[in-house]
Amino acid sequence: MAVDVEASSPAGQEGSAIRCRDVCRSYGKLKVLSDLNLTVPQGHIYGLLGPSGCGKTTLLKCIVGTLKISRGHITVLGKPPAYPGHEVPGRMVGYMPQELALYHEFTISDTLTFFGRIHGLTWKETRARVDFLIDFLALPQKQSLVRNLSGGQRRRVSLGAALLQNPELLILDEPTVGVDPVLRAKIWQHLVEIVRTGKVSVIITTHYIEEARQANVVGLMRNGHLLAEGHPEAVMKQHSATFHKLRSSVGGKNWDIQTFLWVCVKIFEIKHYSVCEAEVKHLYVKYEYVFTTIVPCCVRPADWKVRARHLLPRWRNIAALMIKTLVRMKRMPGCVRDVAVVNADSLCFQFLLPVIQVSLICLCVGGDPQGIQVAVVNNETSASGYSQSLLSFLDNASVQQVHLSHAEAFDGIYNGEYWGVIGFGKNFTSYLTKRMLQQKVSREVVDGGSVHVWLDLTNQQIAIMLQKKLHEAFQAFVDNKMGSMSYLVALPIKFEEPIYGSENTDFTTFVTPGAVLSITFYLAVGLTALSFVLERKEGLLDRCWVAGVSSMETMLAHLFSQLFVISVQILLLLLFILLVFKIPNEGSLTLVIILIVLQGVTGISFGLVISAAIDDEQSANQAALGVFYPNLILSGIIWPVECIPYPLRYLSLALPQTYASEALRCIMYRGWGLSRMMVWRGFAVTLGWNTFFIILATVILKLRS
Numbered sequence: 001m002a003v004d005v006e007a008s009s010p011a012g013q014e015g016s017a018i019r020c021r022d023v024c025r026s027y028g029k030l031k032v033l034s035d036l037n038l039t040v041p042q043g044h045i046y047g048l049l050g051p052s053g054c055g056k057t058t059l060l061k062c063i064v065g066t067l068k069i070s071r072g073h074i075t076v077l078g079k080p081p082a083y084p085g086h087e088v089p090g091r092m093v094g095y096m097p098q099e100l101a102l103y104h105e106f107t108i109s110d111t112l113t114f115f116g117r118i119h120g121l122t123w124k125e126t127r128a129r130v131d132f133l134i135d136f137l138a139l140p141q142k143q144s145l146v147r148n149l150s151g152g153q154r155r156r157v158s159l160g161a162a163l164l165q166n167p168e169l170l171i172l173d174e175p176t177v178g179v180d181p182v183l184r185a186k187i188w189q190h191l192v193e194i195v196r197t198g199k200v201s202v203i204i205t206t207h208y209i210e211e212a213r214q215a216n217v218v219g220l221m222r223n224g225h226l227l228a229e230g231h232p233e234a235v236m237k238q239h240s241a242t243f244h245k246l247r248s249s250v251g252g253k254n255w256d257i258q259t260f261l262w263v264c265v266k267i268f269e270i271k272h273y274s275v276c277e278a279e280v281k282h283l284y285v286k287y288e289y290v291f292t293t294i295v296p297c298c299v300r301p302a303d304w305k306v307r308a309r310h311l312l313p314r315w316r317n318i319a320a321l322m323i324k325t326l327v328r329m330k331r332m333p334g335c336v337r338d339v340a341v342v343n344a345d346s347l348c349f350q351f352l353l354p355v356i357q358v359s360l361i362c363l364c365v366g367g368d369p370q371g372i373q374v375a376v377v378n379n380e381t382s383a384s385g386y387s388q389s390l391l392s393f394l395d396n397a398s399v400q401q402v403h404l405s406h407a408e409a410f411d412g413i414y415n416g417e418y419w420g421v422i423g424f425g426k427n428f429t430s431y432l433t434k435r436m437l438q439q440k441v442s443r444e445v446v447d448g449g450s451v452h453v454w455l456d457l458t459n460q461q462i463a464i465m466l467q468k469k470l471h472e473a474f475q476a477f478v479d480n481k482m483g484s485m486s487y488l489v490a491l492p493i494k495f496e497e498p499i500y501g502s503e504n505t506d507f508t509t510f511v512t513p514g515a516v517l518s519i520t521f522y523l524a525v526g527l528t529a530l531s532f533v534l535e536r537k538e539g540l541l542d543r544c545w546v547a548g549v550s551s552m553e554t555m556l557a558h559l560f561s562q563l564f565v566i567s568v569q570i571l572l573l574l575l576f577i578l579l580v581f582k583i584p585n586e587g588s589l590t591l592v593i594i595l596i597v598l599q600g601v602t603g604i605s606f607g608l609v610i611s612a613a614i615d616d617e618q619s620a621n622q623a624a625l626g627v628f629y630p631n632l633i634l635s636g637i638i639w640p641v642e643c644i645p646y647p648l649r650y651l652s653l654a655l656p657q658t659y660a661s662e663a664l665r666c667i668m669y670r671g672w673g674l675s676r677m678m679v680w681r682g683f684a685v686t687l688g689w690n691t692f693f694i695i696l697a698t699v700i701l702k703l704r705s
């Protein structure tokens with residue numbers, strides 16, 4: 001919107017609450033408002049009428065400042081909307097959009113209290129207004145959840161939110177849709193009363209013709225033009241001659257109620273079209289439908305505009321938004337009617353989700369296979385033979401031995417029943433003794449004194465485990481039989497004490513740090529990307545913006561509330577991996593926490609990028625999921641980066657979690673600190689991505705505003 005400093009001066013506009021001059025606005029190539037002039041006098045109710053799609057809502061959005069105009073000037077209460085320091089958007093204006101724009105997880109009381117906080121009302125003021133509005137708008141109990149209210153009740157809550165702070169200007173887009181006639185009359189009576197003081201002005205769109213007659217001024221819109229503006233009775237009087245003529249020709253019923261509708265049609269005709277009586281009759285029929293039908297409220301994504309109204313964010317607004325985000329989160333997953341029950345479970349779910357995920361990883365990924373069935377073909381008959389002794393050293397938890405004949409064992413392995421066959425010749429004990437004691441033995445002795453193993457190598461992990469277990473069993477057997485002479489049959493390779501890590505390190509130990517970062521990152525992405533997108537779609541971002549919340553405050557509130565959530569998540573996550581799953585940590589716990597929190601913040605800022613760029617939740621979901629697997633696979637979290645072929649490895653190293661996972665492993669398993677390049681590199685890359693995502697989100701928002 002062109003900020004017109006001249007127009008911002010109250011001079012020359014005394015007595016007008018809203019002035020629109022030569023206003024134009026298009027959606028792409030669709031011209032919705034063209035050279036529109038409108039004046040809402042101070043202390044008046046202005047009824048804005050026009051057929052569906054003529055541009056009424058667009059005009060109201062331009063007046064409150066959520067949409068930019070392409071040309072012309074608008075002044076609202078003396079200044080252009082969103083003029084620095086002006087309280088429009090802000091406390092001076094109460095806006096009820098056509099969309100419901102309510103938080104479904106809030107109660108009626110929560111909703112009104114939320115807007116009270118944003119408008120800076122004291123607790124006492126808010127309580128008094130809430131009690132009045134609940135009584136006045138005939139709302140159910142204030143603890144009722146919005147999602148459990150009827151359509152009409154929800155619209156009344158929305159109206160209540162607009163009336164809450166006693167604004168100087170009320171902008172109401174079809175406030176009485178779905179409201180019964182008695183309450184509708186009461187609402188109008190209230191509007192008439194509040195404008196009587198001369199301090200409050202109202203602009204209202206309606207499709208009910210009898211309502212428009214109660215307005216002080218009406219404006220008739222068609223195809224983005226304002227065709228007529230004036231007092232309803234005066235307009236009617238002015239056209240009474242034509243009215244009488246047409247009434248006799250049309251022969252309509254309910255003329256009193258429909259009079260105004262007819263006048264609208266007549267004005268269209270007189271001012272813009274040279275139409276004959278038959279055409280006027282046709283227009284009458286057409287507009288009678290439009291004006292007397294309740295047009296269902298349609299929710300459509302609204303443009304979200306970013307304006308710098310106040311440079312410094314206000315903590316009052318950030319606190320209100322943070323409370324809102326946490327309450328929504330708390331009540332989101334269940335659809336339980338009772339607020340107390342919903343409170344208890346939903347936030348717990350948010351906090352426990354990463355714990356469940358990391359527990360599944362620790363339990364299911366990287367452990368040794370258990371209960372693997374192996375066929376044993378033992379041709380030695382003696383119970384004291386070496387074959388029995390060797391088999392007794394096999395780890396029974398991992399390897400389950402099934403003693404079979406040669407034919408049964410091979411039938412079984414070919415049928416996929418066993419992962420391997422272990423065979424001993426009938427002279428195994430004597431041949432093995434010869435092999436161990438004599439310097440030179442025949443080929444037959446070597447063969448007969450060996451354990452023969454046939455493996456199904458289709459599962460590499462199981463095959464590697466079987467080989468390892470057999471080697472361990474043989475070493476234990478040799479140690480047992482030969483004592484200090486066992487070196488004679490051992491491999492001349494000795495694995496000393498490990499420098500880092502323990503001899504029993506499994507794959508879980510490798511996976512866990514990367515998995516923790518990945519889980520933290522993606523839960524943050526999901527939470528931020530979706531809550532932003534949904535709020536925009538439901539018209540809530542616009543509504544908050546009109547109430548005086550800046551985009552920066554919205555961003556910061558999301559960042560802080562998500563930060564709170566991820567902090568609790570990280571705490572629980574660490575407790576589980578360190579205390580329950582006994583993942584070792586040799587390094588500084590502070591560094592571990594900082595790195596994980598920074599990864600969470602990177603996830604939040606990536607979520608903000610998605611929110612800024614994408615309008616609907618399906619696409620936002622796809623974007624978040626679309627990057628999930630490639631990132632997980634390329635970041636060296638589930639398989640070492642060293643296995644990734646060049647040039648894909650360069651891409652891998654540039655990703656947010658590759659160096660960060662490596663850094664976390666170095667801290668936890670090697671006990672390294674920030675002086676090591678492999679550690680500070682992880683922090684530097686994480687901070688770099690953080691900054692990049694936040695700048696990108698801001699740039700996208702700016703470009704789209």
Ligand SMILES: Nc1ncnc2c1ncn2[C@@H]1O[C@H](COP(=O)(O)OP(=O)(O)OP(=O)(O)O)[C@@H](O)[C@H]1O
Pocket residue numbers: 027030032050051052053054055056057058059098295300301302303
């Ligand atoms: N975000 C948008 N993107 C593209 N076109 C839009 C958008 N919003 C509105 N329009 C179009 O602009 C025109 C005017 O819409 P607007 O909502 O202002 O009409 P209206 O007079 O308020 O209608 P109703 O009485 O049915 O609410 C319509 O043709 C509509 O399809």
